Amino acid sequence: MPLENPRLSRRTLLLAGGVGVLGSAGCTSGPDVPERTGVGTGDVLVPLADVPRGGAYEMSVDGRRVLVVQPTAGTVVAFDAECPHQGCSVRATDDGLVCPCHASAFDPATGQVLQGPATSPLTAIAVAVSGDDVVLG
Numbered sequence: 001m002p003l004e005n006p007r008l009s010r011r012t013l014l015l016a017g018g019v020g021v022l023g024s025a026g027c028t029s030g031p032d033v034p035e036r037t038g039v040g041t042g043d044v045l046v047p048l049a050d051v052p053r054g055g056a057y058e059m060s061v062d063g064r065r066v067l068v069v070q071p072t073a074g075t076v077v078a079f080d081a082e083c084p085h086q087g088c089s090v091r092a093t094d095d096g097l098v099c100p101c102h103a104s105a106f107d108p109a110t111g112q113v114l115q116g117p118a119t120s121p122l123t124a125i126a127v128a129v130s131g132d133d134v135v136l137g
């Protein structure tokens, strides 16, 4: 089986978890997403099967919005969804990881800025695959 392209196409980014439509809520937390509370290192965040390959799963972890991304089959990365520009919640959209406030865009595999005004990357959150689950690293 060929390996998937490690750089996700902004057009092929899929969304799971929260609402898939880019919100118009401005600098609010955005629509409701699945929530986990009281999790620590090694605790399950989400079944790997719920994170689309080449896509992102939006969730809340102890009140913090998190984007869990599966850039290639079986590999996961996660980012704090707080936009480094002015703090809006970055969303997973058909156009990639995009901030609804001023349209900054971020590389789903690395969190690096693809388009400003943000000048800093998304904050990475340590995650790992353990068995069939994504766990907090």
Ligand code: FES
Pocket (backbone or CB within 6 Å): 083, 084, 085, 086, 087, 088, 099, 100, 101, 102, 103, 104, 116, 117, 118
């Ligand atoms: S707050 Fe995200 S681009 Fe401005």
